[in-house]
Amino acid sequence: MEQQLFIYNTLSKTKEVFTPITPGFVGLYVCGPTVYGHAHLGHSRPAITFDLVFRYLKHIGYKVRYVRNITDVGHLVADADEGEDKIGKKAKLDKLEPMEVVQTYTNSYRHDMEKLNVLKPSIEPTATGHIIEQIEIVKKVLAKGYGYESNGSIYFDVAKYNEDYKYGKLSGRKLEDLLSNTRILDGQDEKHSSADFAIWKKAQPEHIMRWPSPWSDGFPGWHTECIAMSTKYLGERFDIHGGGMDLLFPHHEAEVAQSCATLGHESVNYWMHNNMVTIDGQKMGKSLGNFITLDQFFKGEHPLLQQAYSPMIIRFFMLQAHYRSTLDFSNEALQAAQKGMERLFKSIEVLDSLSASTESTVDIASLKAKCYDAMNDDFNSPIVIANLFDGVRIINSLNDGNEKINAADLVELKKLYYDFVFDILGLQDEQAAEGNNEVLSDVVDLLLNLRMEAKANKDWAMSDKIRNELTAFGFEIKDKKDGFDWELKK
RNA sequence: GGUCUCUUGGCCGAGCGGCUAGGCACUGGUCUGCAAAACCAGCUACUCCGGUUCGAAUCCGGAAGAGACCUCCA
CATH class of the missing domain: 1.20.120.640 (Anticodon-binding domain of a subclass of class I aminoacyl-tRNA synthetases)
Structure with missing residues (x-):
């Protein structure tokens, strides 16, 4: 294809000509589901959107490595039971092993995606499979001076980071606004500032999903997994990162921050965000x-x-x-x-x-x-x-x-x-996939041929009787100039 | 409260300075014994108020309504 492909880049808020880092190759990363429930209609939007992107890029001749993760750890439960993650909570409720929950819903997600004819990504990594990589990122953040330890947990120091880089460039937010607009007081004094985010979280004694680290037995923070997996499989710089608009802030913003903090530069050339299903x-x-x-x-x-x-x-x-x-x-x-x-x-x-x-x-x-x-x-x-x-x-x-x-x-x-x-x-x-049974097909043809004979004899009663009864079974009869056509409606 | 986005015909949805997508529904016609299907034709809208322009759904300002994010979320 000679023509240029334009992609709307959330970073610049404009459509840009797509130029891959390596001619002929595209690295594509998309935030996948958190597997603690069955996928709903909303989940199919990014899956289908980026399936279209994946398919089209391949169609116009690119070799695409498409990485879509499975989040199976690390997201806190909304109602602030401190330190308990979604997977762990669901596991307790269902009296299942956490990994059993993960497996159940991963299977369910893959099954739904297959039905939707969403192509399998090239790599489908899991957060739990990349704990070591995430710990390495936390170490780098600390080494560069953009993180601090607090009671066994490690937080990303947004204020410090903002001195050297601009925090909020992707989502168009300003740190001052974020700080002055915190709605609820945090309750936890571990953070220096409400804008800071956890990159390693110390696990409470009853917490099941936990891994050893230099700081505590715990689990990685919410925003570290994607940057760990994307850079591992696509490199320190790659072409496209996609996801839902609701992930723009803080999730993607935090990814940008961690890239810059650990690598000294951004990783993603084109940020793409799909809108919501309402x-x-x-x-x-x-x-x-x-x-x-x-x-x-x-x-x-x-x-x-x-x-x-x-x-x-x-x-x-x-x-x-x-x-x-x-x-x-x-x-x-x-x-x-x-x-x-x-x-x-x-x-x-x-x-x-x-x-x-x-x-x-x-x-x-x-x-x-x-x-x-x-x-x-x-x-x-x-x-x-x-x-x-x-x-x-x-x-x-x-x-x-x-x-x-x-x-x-x-x-x-x-x-x-x-x-x-x-x-x-x-x-x-x-x-068509439902299988047009050949014998059935022959029988219907036979009946319709009889109807043709009836029509030729102007026996409208017989003709209509055949048609109406076939219609009642769910067939649609289409008369043509010199014959007929039919199909079985569901 | 802060930041941002959206508001299109009966419904869903493109478009993003002129030539007014498309689907569904509806209406008329052609074809047909009748019907269905198909085809042709019709239905011609841009929340409101100002402004810029020869010209605005499209740009600018304001108002109203809705939504997203600011907290886990695709």
């Missing part, structure tokens, strides 16, 4: 308890769901909005996505059956160019989809004989749809 205009999230899990969507088992929504409907729904816009959940929107997607897939079936003419009356080249332009403009999948729908009209017109296409264009058109629909957008035809 429900009734509010962020769908664990803390608000207003989430619907992916599995509930797939099965339709939730009071707010009017029906089941297959993984591909969810995926298509997400891709119909740009990743930097909020996306509001509703049954109506999901149902509209479903119908649109069905139309798209139907046209691909039609496309496969088209035959070429000697001339073309359709402009495939410009359609193709529009699709690539959209992707190159910060991965604008809704525009791609809009163009594909323009193509649907073209395909149907070709099928109806209102337009003509030559052999070369037909090959191009097919390639365009296969590339974009299956490869880049990562959609799959679920209807």
Whole structure:
């Protein structure tokens, strides 16, 4: 591809031309889930967003190393039971080993991702597998003078750091504002300042997940794992770091700080952030308890769901909005996505059956160019989809004989749809995958042939009887000029 | 309270100075024994008030409403 790819960089708040550090190669890191619960619709947003990025970068010829972590330790519980992390808390409640909790939800997450046709990352590291690396980072922070020990825990000294670097450059915050706007008093006197964050936390006696360190038996802080894993697998400088907007502050800001503090420079060239999925205009999230899990969507088992929504409907729904816009959940929107997607897939079936003419009356080249332009403009999948729908009209017109296409264009058109629909957008035809039983197919054909005979004899009663009964079983009958077509609706 | 973002037709969602995406729904037409499907056509919106401009949904200022972050969160 000759064209340039533009990516919106949160660091500069502008779209920038993408230039990889090493020509032909891309290092991509994305913050993965904390595995203490089943994945909900919100979790699928970054997964699908960066799956699109991963797929497109590969499509245009890059070799991509995609690292997406599993957070299986280190996040404190919200309601301030000091020193207890989420995984540990959940483990006690369920009377399970912490690693059993981790395994359960990791499996569940991977299962959901597979259903959504999200490609597996190149490396999927876990925080617990990188305790040593995190301890090394803590040591470096201390050695450089940007951290301090307090009662066995180590904190990052934001004020000290801010003297040498600018804290807040990613999220656009100022340290003074942060300090003057702390809402609740901290309760813990260990920190010198409320803006400081823990990079190593001493474990309380009852705390199960713990590791030895030079300072205490404990566990790594919240923001250290990503920088440990990203630099380990992608290097001290790498191309793209992605994640949800809600991680921008403090999580990503703290990553930038730790990079600068330990390496003397930033690690990430392009920061990408996907927006939130909302429900009734509010962020769908664990803390608000207003989430619907992916599995509930797939099965339709939730009071707010009017029906089941297959993984591909969810995926298509997400891709119909740009990743930097909020996306509001509703049954109506999901149902509209479903119908649109069905139309798209139907046209691909039609496309496969088209035959070429000697001339073309359709402009495939410009359609193709529009699709690539959209992707190159910060991965604008809704525009791609809009163009594909323009193509649907073209395909149907070709099928109806209102337009003509030559052999070369037909090959191009097919390639365009296969590339974009299956490869880049990562959609799959679920209807087809369900397996059209051949015998069933023959039987339906037999019945419809009988109906054709009835029609020829103007026996409308018999004709309608066959059609209506097939319809009742869930078949859709489409009459054509000289025959018929049918499909089994779900 | 602080920082930031958003407000588009019946619904969902692009666009980000002129040529007014797309999907769903709806209406009319073509085709058809009728219907469905498909195609063609229609429905033409940018929260409000000022300003800049030959020209603004798009830029600037203000108001109202909503949201995100400031605390674990994708």
